[in-house]
Amino acid sequence: xxxxxxxxxxxxxxxxxxxxxxxxLLDAYQGTELLLxxxxxxxxxxxxxxxxxxTSVEPGSVPTESPxxxxxxxxxxxxxxxxxxxxxxxxxxxxTLGAGDATWIFDNPIASGGPLVFVLEEFDGLxxxxxxLPTRPNGSFGWISASDVELKRHNYRILVELDDFHLTVFDxxxxxxxxxxxxxxxxxxxxxxxxYTTELLRPLxxxxxxxxxxxxxSGYSDVFTEFAGGPGQLGIHGTNDPGTIxxxxxxxxxxxxxxxxxxxxxxxxxxxxVPVEVV
Numbered sequence: 001x002x003x004x005x006x007x008x009x010x011x012x013x014x015x016x017x018x019x020x021x022x023x024x025l026l027d028a029y030q031g032t033e034l035l036l037x038x039x040x041x042x043x044x045x046x047x048x049x050x051x052x053x054x055t056s057v058e059p060g061s062v063p064t065e066s067p068x069x070x071x072x073x074x075x076x077x078x079x080x081x082x083x084x085x086x087x088x089x090x091x092x093x094x095x096t097l098g099a100g101d102a103t104w105i106f107d108n109p110i111a112s113g114g115p116l117v118f119v120l121e122e123f124d125g126l127x128x129x130x131x132x133l134p135t136r137p138n139g140s141f142g143w144i145s146a147s148d149v150e151l152k153r154h155n156y157r158i159l160v161e162l163d164d165f166h167l168t169v170f171d172x173x174x175x176x177x178x179x180x181x182x183x184x185x186x187x188x189x190x191x192x193x194x195x196y197t198t199e200l201l202r203p204l205x206x207x208x209x210x211x212x213x214x215x216x217x218s219g220y221s222d223v224f225t226e227f228a229g230g231p232g233q234l235g236i237h238g239t240n241d242p243g244t245i246x247x248x249x250x251x252x253x254x255x256x257x258x259x260x261x262x263x264x265x266x267x268x269x270x271x272x273x274v275p276v277e278v279v
Contacts, residue, residue, distance in 0.1 A: 048171070049083070049271045050076075052151035069123045069151065078173040079157055082120035083273030084129055084149035091116060091149065093133055093142030097124055104135055104142055112216070114199040117273045118144065119218075120151070134198050134218035138191050156268075158236075158276040160254055162190060165246045167236075167254065169268060177268060182244045182255035188223045190234065190252050195219040195276045197236070200265065211238015212258045213265045217276060221252040236276070237261060254278075 052070050072080060086108035093104040108116035118131035126146055133140045155172045162183050169177040184190040199216040214237035221232035236254045238261040239245070245257055256264075264270050 048156060048269065049152050049154045052082075052153060069120070069126055069129070069146075072153070076153075076155065076172075079155040079170055081154055081156065081273065081275060083152045083154070083271070084118040084120050084131055084144065085152060085273075086116035086118075086148060087150050088148040091118075091144055093131070093144050095142055097128060097130075097143045099143075104133060104140075106134070110134075110199060112199050112201060114272070117196075117198060118149070119196045119273055119275055132194065132196060132218065134196075136220050138193050138195070138219045138222075152273070154271060154273070156270055156274045158270075158274055160190075160236075160276065160278045162192070162278065167256065169264065169270070171268075177263065179256065179260045180246050182239065182247055182249045184250045184252050185248045188221065188251040190250075190254065190278055191219060191222050192278050193219060195234065195278065197270065197272045197274045197276065199272060207240045208238075209240055210235075211240060211256070211261055213238055213261045215264075215270070215272075219278075223252070236264075 068080070069082065086106070089108055091106045091108060092102045093106065094101075095103045106116055110116050118129075118133065120129050120131055121141060122130035123146075124130075124143070128143050129146055129149070130141055130143050133142050157170045159168045159170070160166070160181065160183075161168075165180050165183060167179055167181045168175050195217045197215045198218050201210075201214045201216065202212065203210050203214070214235050217234040217236065219234045221234065223232075232252070234252050234254075236256065238258040239255045242257050244255065249255065
């Protein structure tokens, strides 16, 4: 498949990730390859994602009391997640349904070049969706127009337990993978809360401080409003220093061994829009 390459300095991504000097970050992280492109996700990252159109639901057939915007088979209900992927060049989100003024405006594609995605929390008929937003303050929600997005669904979620240095991946509410992780130092803690994966990147340079892959998250550091030139975005990524796994080492991100992050990307094939609960 033809893939674009995005040359991003460490500052352009700005993941609050590593307790290494900025000079080392810039030397090691010369660029990234975006693995999920707008409208064209590679097969290796689309497993388990079902387009809502594939459910063949007739317009108006969704019961008004349903918590979902489409009818879903019972065996697909455990851990069900709806992703709203932008099809418009910008998406406006309002804090209150029907608000006259825009509260947030999001560009599509996002800064790294990937598609803008949200996780759906609630819907008002089939016209408006309440979604978790990739912005400060962490945990912000807003209402967006259904006409600006297309819906997809999957059944994945991630649980990160900071005190136990532990990450678990669930599919249909069944734990399918768990591993030890490195977490943030006490003076740069990872904010607890609910986030989701917003992008998937692969550093082009060998032995990157971000390891072999990096999932950007919708949350941001409470300590850094700027990190290495970026906005202090949180992430889940690999490492070039596996001896730090199981310790308080990062500036906010969740650090995995390279074999483990590769397993999430290449074997489980987690998409963007996967909820990540940090406790």
